[in-house]
Amino acid sequence: MLKYDVTVIGGGPSGLSAALSADRANAKTLLIEREASLGGILKQCIHDGFGLLRFGEKLSGPEYVYRDIKAVYETDIDVSLLTFVTKTEKTDDGFILHLVNRDGVTSVFTKTIVLCTGCRERTAKQVKIHGTRPAGVFTAGQAQNLVNLHGLMVTKKCVILGSGDIGLIMARRLTLEGAEVMGVYEIKSEPSGLSRNIAQCLNDFDIPLHLSTTVKRVYGHDRLEAVEVAKVDEKMNIIPGTEEIIPCDALILSVGLIPENEIAEDLGVTLDRFTKGPHTDNSFMTDVEGIFAAGNCLHVNDLVDYVSENGALAGKAAAEYVKKERKYAKITIDRTLGYIVPQEIDLTTDLSKVEMYFRSFSTVKNAVLEIKIDGNPFMEKKYMVVRPPEMEKLVLDLSSAGLTENSVISFGIVKKEGDING
Amino acid sequence: MQLKKINENLEKEFAGRVSASLEDNIIHVTGELDSWDDVIKACTMASERYSKTHVVNDIRFTGAEIPETRVPSLNDKALDGKQVDVLVIGGGITGVTVLRELSKWNLKLLLVDKEADLAYHGSGRNDGQVHCGYDLSKGNLKHEYVLKGNAMYDKVCSELGIPFKRVGQYGGTLSDSRLAIKLFCFVKKHFHGIKDMEYLSAKRLYEIDPNLNPGLKFGTLNSSVGVVSPYELTIAYGENAIMNGAEISLNTYVKDMEVFDGVINKVMTNRGDIYPKVVINAAGVFAEDVAKMAEDRFFSIHPRRGTNSITDKKTGKYVKGVTSVKYHDPNAPKNTKGGGIIHTIHDNLLLGPDAVETYEKENFETRQESINVVFNKQEKACDKIKQSDIITYFTGVRAPTFEEDFILERGRAVKNIVHLAGIQSPGLTAAPAFAIDMAELTVNILKETMEVTENTSFNPVRKPIPCLKDMPLAERDRMIKENPDYGIIVCRCEEISKGEIIDALKSPLTVPTVDGVKKRVRPGMGRCQGGFCMPQVIKIISETMGIPEAEVLKGNTEAFISFGKTKGGEIDA
Numbered sequence: 001m002l003k004y005d006v007t008v009i010g011g012g013p014s015g016l017s018a019a020l021s022a023d024r025a026n027a028k029t030l031l032i033e034r035e036a037s038l039g040g041i042l043k044q045c046i047h048d049g050f051g052l053l054r055f056g057e058k059l060s061g062p063e064y065v066y067r068d069i070k071a072v073y074e075t076d077i078d079v080s081l082l083t084f085v086t087k088t089e090k091t092d093d094g095f096i097l098h099l100v101n102r103d104g105v106t107s108v109f110t111k112t113i114v115l116c117t118g119c120r121e122r123t124a125k126q127v128k129i130h131g132t133r134p135a136g137v138f139t140a141g142q143a144q145n146l147v148n149l150h151g152l153m154v155t156k157k158c159v160i161l162g163s164g165d166i167g168l169i170m171a172r173r174l175t176l177e178g179a180e181v182m183g184v185y186e187i188k189s190e191p192s193g194l195s196r197n198i199a200q201c202l203n204d205f206d207i208p209l210h211l212s213t214t215v216k217r218v219y220g221h222d223r224l225e226a227v228e229v230a231k232v233d234e235k236m237n238i239i240p241g242t243e244e245i246i247p248c249d250a251l252i253l254s255v256g257l258i259p260e261n262e263i264a265e266d267l268g269v270t271l272d273r274f275t276k277g278p279h280t281d282n283s284f285m286t287d288v289e290g291i292f293a294a295g296n297c298l299h300v301n302d303l304v305d306y307v308s309e310n311g312a313l314a315g316k317a318a319a320e321y322v323k324k325e326r327k328y329a330k331i332t333i334d335r336t337l338g339y340i341v342p343q344e345i346d347l348t349t350d351l352s353k354v355e356m357y358f359r360s361f362s363t364v365k366n367a368v369l370e371i372k373i374d375g376n377p378f379m380e381k382k383y384m385v386v387r388p389p390e391m392e393k394l395v396l397d398l399s400s401a402g403l404t405e406n407s408v409i410s411f412g413i414v415k416k417e418g419d420i421n422g
Numbered sequence: 423m424q425l426k427k428i429n430e431n432l433e434k435e436f437a438g439r440v441s442a443s444l445e446d447n448i449i450h451v452t453g454e455l456d457s458w459d460d461v462i463k464a465c466t467m468a469s470e471r472y473s474k475t476h477v478v479n480d481i482r483f484t485g486a487e488i489p490e491t492r493v494p495s496l497n498d499k500a501l502d503g504k505q506v507d508v509l510v511i512g513g514g515i516t517g518v519t520v521l522r523e524l525s526k527w528n529l530k531l532l533l534v535d536k537e538a539d540l541a542y543h544g545s546g547r548n549d550g551q552v553h554c555g556y557d558l559s560k561g562n563l564k565h566e567y568v569l570k571g572n573a574m575y576d577k578v579c580s581e582l583g584i585p586f587k588r589v590g591q592y593g594g595t596l597s598d599s600r601l602a603i604k605l606f607c608f609v610k611k612h613f614h615g616i617k618d619m620e621y622l623s624a625k626r627l628y629e630i631d632p633n634l635n636p637g638l639k640f641g642t643l644n645s646s647v648g649v650v651s652p653y654e655l656t657i658a659y660g661e662n663a664i665m666n667g668a669e670i671s672l673n674t675y676v677k678d679m680e681v682f683d684g685v686i687n688k689v690m691t692n693r694g695d696i697y698p699k700v701v702i703n704a705a706g707v708f709a710e711d712v713a714k715m716a717e718d719r720f721f722s723i724h725p726r727r728g729t730n731s732i733t734d735k736k737t738g739k740y741v742k743g744v745t746s747v748k749y750h751d752p753n754a755p756k757n758t759k760g761g762g763i764i765h766t767i768h769d770n771l772l773l774g775p776d777a778v779e780t781y782e783k784e785n786f787e788t789r790q791e792s793i794n795v796v797f798n799k800q801e802k803a804c805d806k807i808k809q810s811d812i813i814t815y816f817t818g819v820r821a822p823t824f825e826e827d828f829i830l831e832r833g834r835a836v837k838n839i840v841h842l843a844g845i846q847s848p849g850l851t852a853a854p855a856f857a858i859d860m861a862e863l864t865v866n867i868l869k870e871t872m873e874v875t876e877n878t879s880f881n882p883v884r885k886p887i888p889c890l891k892d893m894p895l896a897e898r899d900r901m902i903k904e905n906p907d908y909g910i911i912v913c914r915c916e917e918i919s920k921g922e923i924i925d926a927l928k929s930p931l932t933v934p935t936v937d938g939v940k941k942r943v944r945p946g947m948g949r950c951q952g953g954f955c956m957p958q959v960i961k962i963i964s965e966t967m968g969i970p971e972a973e974v975l976k977g978n979t980e981a982f983i984s985f986g987k988t989k990g991g992e993i994d995a
Binding site: 034082084086087098100101102103104105107120121123124125126128130131132133134135136139141142145146147149150151152153154155156177178217221222223249265 | 492736786787788789790793810812813814815816890891895896898899900902903906907909910911914917919949950951952953954956957960961971972975976977978979980981982983984985986987988989990
């Protein structure tokens with residue numbers, strides 16, 4: 001049986017970075033990818049805007065990810081393509097992974113695992129869309145795959161539900177391909193995607209954005225013929241009488257991403273109820289010793305640059321992993337935050353540069369992030385605005401915070417009082 | 423019931439708007455009503471449960487336009503002039519079971535269905551339960567055949583190579599009457615032939631399934647209840663019939679028939695005229711329409727839709743068999759088994775169905791109200807399952823007569839037709855059994871005019887498409903070494919390989935659509951609902967069938983997925 005120090009599951013941007021950093025830390029590394037080539041979802045993201053933070057350049061998805069793919073093939077990292085993890089087993093000193101690929105079923109031993117399994121798209125039925133089951137209902141990523149990788153024109157006239165980034169990108173993409181995008185509908189009262197995408201994908205193409213409006217039903221027996229949209233109130237309940245039928249041939253859904261953690265769950269990893277990703281410490285290790293998580297399976301990111309960075313941290317931590325007694329401080333959030341990652345701090349690690357990611361629960365202008373330790377103010381950070389669609393990253397020095405086992409670090413957002421510019 | 427009494431009742435309820443008449447042992451209900459519920463009420467009032475004297479609904483319904491039957495766009499002469507011994511109309515479980523039983527004889531057999539695949543209507547849209555019949559009493563066809571059919575399932579499924587499991591049906595009650603339940607069990611067991619009927623104490627109930635809500639007093643168990651994939655079974659029956667010489671023509675709809683002197687001479691379809699010796703009416707919700715074309719309409723079908731929800735496999739652990747809670751609900755609909763929570767053969771949970779009368783035979787729309795009704799009911803059995811666990815839902819339409827029994831008989835006014843109508847739950851359970859008797863009836867009719875010999879080369883065994891994810895790793899390894907495509911996982915949720923998809927496309931009844939592949943080997947049945955694998959499935963269909971990706975359909979002839987290539991897409995050859 002082949003033996004590895006680090007096995008990275010998933011060859012998208014987080015997996016590539018994780019494998020590269022594990023390799024740089026001299027770990028014998030295996031990178032497993034289910035598809036025929038590395039790159040993950042970026043293979044189909046032919047629009048630009050990737051890499052501004054990391055490379056200071058605006059790259060397309062394939063260009064961005066090619067840099068890491070090229071780097072991986074210049075190392076000794078074992079890459080196993082078209083390979084699926086079918087079964088996992090925990091042993092005393094690591095894990096056995098049973099892999100399926102064209103060569104058969106093989107098993108490898110690995111000391112650590114970095115889960116980089118990405119996320120999947122929420123589907124029509126998961127947002128309670130009813131009606132018939134015609135062809136022409138696509139998730140945005142599915143439509144993007146068909147258009148960009150298969151060269152198939154999936155619509156001539158469509159409605160997009162959800163103003164998440166992929167939905168916005170697809171609104172522009174389909175318009176460029178000659179389709180008529182009747183509008184982007186968003187159940188929330190504010191857009192879910194990045195502001196820059198609202199400007200560049202909708203406003204620049206005169207595509208209307210309808211807030212507090214959702215799609216209720218689809219019509220059409222074989223191919224979609226129309227959708228019914230309706231306004232919703234503050235509690236997101238449909239307001240009777242506001243229904244409107246919009247004739248179109250496709251419904252494109254960008255209604256949320258769900259971290260893919262089936263392998264994690266099989267291995268007994270606890271998931272966080274806010275992120276739907278593994279509960280991790282500041283090394284991005286889950287509550288199962290030796291299993292790390294990074295990228296979109298940890299929490300859904302909005303920028304790939306963060307995904308890569310996060311992957312690198314997790315990969316390095318996995319390479320440096322040694323089994324030992326650990327002491328933890330807890331992290332809690334109040335209802336002003338949507339989530340925070342990580343969820344606990346391993347006090348036996350270097351605490352001078354703890355990287356954290358969070359989202360606010362709602363949009364707050366002139367916001368102050370208050371961090372308290374055991375109820376006592378530790379630090380504050382000011383933001384012009386925090387918005388749920390825009391993830392915020394924090395780097396904290398907690399080395400002199402006096403953390404002890406069972407310390408609680410709490411996070412909350414308050415609106416800055418008395419700001420005359422507010 | 424006397425006709426006079428029926429008309430008195432109708433008069434009282436509808437003040438002269440409808441009336442009933444009896445002619446040739448058929449009760450015709452006529453008049454005009456604008457509410458479909460009233461139509462159902464009137465016909466139900468005129469009918470007697472399990473009677474062989476059927477109600478024919480001739481009420482003019484003015485409340486809405488009853489939609490035309492959906493038909494495929496295809497028109498050719500592929501079947502024109504074809505002479506067959508038996509023409510089966512309808513590719514649901516009823517039609518295919520009879521077709522397969524008939525293939526035990528040396529006969530020219532043809533089955534037609536208007537859809538692009540078998541099991542498109544009721545047989546593909548039910549809960550897959552193999553019933554024990556405990557809700558039925560002696561003295562009707564449903565009761566007779568549910569018992570016979572249930573007993574056949576192990577053998578049939580093993581012959582046809584599809585998974586079947588007797589998971590057992592157990593349920594608790596909120597009622598205090600232990601005696602009533604014990605008495606019910608005793609009567610069912612000793613007087614109605616439900617041999618597996620058992621009374622359960624609360625202790626035993628919770629031993630069987632500790633995840634049931636606390637507070638149930640006692641319950642019942644029927645260990646013969648099983649689960650099967652209804653569409654997989656239908657397809658398997660169809661394929662086995664084809665293996666034994668039968669023909670199946672999909673996208674083929676019957677437009678009309680030429681009947682002379684009580685004999686059907688010709689059946690006109692969109693693919694040409696067919697000349698059958700005997701016609702089998704297995705047309706489900708359209709059985710009345712087929713009977714009408716055959717000039718032998720002596721019953722009516724009143725469609726009744728029901729919606730089922732499927733939840734993520736992660737919830738599979740909560741219920742290991744078929745369960746529901748019995749409690750008194752004055753508003754509960756009468757003509758349904760009431761639904762339940764079912765641990766499906768593929769380890770999801772299925773919740774439902776509800777039951778709503780409808781004038782639309784093929785409206786498969788789902789409504790949130792249906793989901794709510796089912797969840798409100800089933801959370802009384804196990805409240806661990808939430809609507810947020812749902813991965814999909816679907817609607818099916820049942821095909822009952824007003825007498826609510828099966829019709830399994832030779833035509834009354836026409837000699838060469840056999841009606842298998844009114845087949846609703848427990849039709850899936852009963853079909854393997856009644857198919858044998860109906861095949862025999864058909865053969866006897868044929869023997870009136872021709873010699874019929876046994877098909878000595880009949881092979882009951884259909885080799886299944888291998889399901890690699892369930893294999894021991896060593897066997898799976900061996901399979902992949904023989905065919906590396908078995909090692910390429912296409913559907914990550916259900917762990918389906920490219921090789922299995924290609925097998926489905928090379929099976930005896932090829933249905934090269936995304937839905938066709940999905941029904942056979944399950945890519946797209948999982949929690950992402952094809953989000954990842956659908957584009958890959960299109961590619962595999964395109965490569966295997968030698969058709970452009972742009973021509974791959976979702977299902978029916980008009981269910982196109984794309985409008986051709988993107989700008990410049992044609993460069994990619």
